[in-house]
Amino acid sequence: MIKLINVTKSFKKGEFAIKDLNFTLEAGQTAGLIGPNGAGKSTTIKCIAGLLRLDSGQITIAGYPHTSIDAKRRMAYVPEMPEPYPLLTAWEHMQFVAQAYGIRNWKPRAEELFERFEMVDNRNKLGRELSKGMRQKVSICAAFLHDPDFIMLDEPLVGLDPKAIREVKNLIEEEKTNGKTLLISTHILDTVERFADRLLIMRTGELIWNDSPLALRQQFGAEVQTLEDIFFTLTQKSADDARV
Numbered sequence: 001m002i003k004l005i006n007v008t009k010s011f012k013k014g015e016f017a018i019k020d021l022n023f024t025l026e027a028g029q030t031a032g033l034i035g036p037n038g039a040g041k042s043t044t045i046k047c048i049a050g051l052l053r054l055d056s057g058q059i060t061i062a063g064y065p066h067t068s069i070d071a072k073r074r075m076a077y078v079p080e081m082p083e084p085y086p087l088l089t090a091w092e093h094m095q096f097v098a099q100a101y102g103i104r105n106w107k108p109r110a111e112e113l114f115e116r117f118e119m120v121d122n123r124n125k126l127g128r129e130l131s132k133g134m135r136q137k138v139s140i141c142a143a144f145l146h147d148p149d150f151i152m153l154d155e156p157l158v159g160l161d162p163k164a165i166r167e168v169k170n171l172i173e174e175e176k177t178n179g180k181t182l183l184i185s186t187h188i189l190d191t192v193e194r195f196a197d198r199l200l201i202m203r204t205g206e207l208i209w210n211d212s213p214l215a216l217r218q219q220f221g222a223e224v225q226t227l228e229d230i231f232f233t234l235t236q237k238s239a240d241d242a243r244v
């Protein structure tokens with residue numbers, strides 16, 4: 001479903017934000033993308049979403065180049081820091097997405113999402129008037145409106161209230177059940193443990209783990225119990241190796 005081949009992106013000459021990244025996600029997989037601050041998670045997601053130009057490498061979505069219309073139709077992206085259009089209302093964002101994707105009967109799904117995320121009373125607020133959490137909610141509602149096959153969520157739980165956090169988790173569960181492919185970047189390791197059947201662990205722009213959580217546990221054996229322990233062991237080891 002999603003394939004990255006030797007993807008490299010730098011913002012400054014000689015400093016790689018991501019370097020030679022290779023991974024594949026099969027249809028129906030949910031991948032947790034984790035790593036310390038600055039590891040390259042958001043850059044990876046923005047590259048896949050076609051928001052950043054690659055220095056080199058290739059990305060395909062369902063076999064289509066990631067910047068093509070065919071790829072974009074199939075994907076959705078919830079950014080870490082959503083920036084709504086300042087002069088569109090929350091509801092007009094839904095209308096905008098519906099028009100962009102050519103969805104005819106979009107209102108029932110939009111209403112359902114607005115109810116789930118308690119945005120009904122805020123539907124007429126302008127983008128510039130929305131709180132941080134409300135921006136996040138509109139971005140999530142908009143991402144799930146066109147029934148995408150592949151959904152990227154960058155820190156989806158940050159800034160949300162408990163009800164919205166629960167709804168995001170429910171949505172992830174529903175999309176998994178419906179066979180959708182998800183890539184979730186988060187620092188909340190409990191979320192990864194609950195949902196991910198593939199772990200992508202990054203450090204300083206490189207992938208240092210790409211396998212199932214079960215394989216990770218098998219590799220580390222009984223002495224490290226939690227994903228948190230393994231995360232620290234793995235990312236610290238990689239930092240130590242880099243210093244040698």
Ligand SMILES: Nc1ncnc2c1ncn2[C@@H]1O[C@H](COP(=O)(O)OP(=O)(O)OP(=O)(O)O)[C@@H](O)[C@H]1O
Binds near residue numbers: 016036043
């Ligand atoms: N617009 C930019 N201009 C210059 N450097 C950037 C830019 N965006 C990211 N970087 C750099 O690229 C590297 C990877 O950043 P990225 O935001 O992808 O990390 P991250 O893993 O998502 O971090 P966090 O967990 O803090 O969100 C960092 O060294 C960062 O400073």
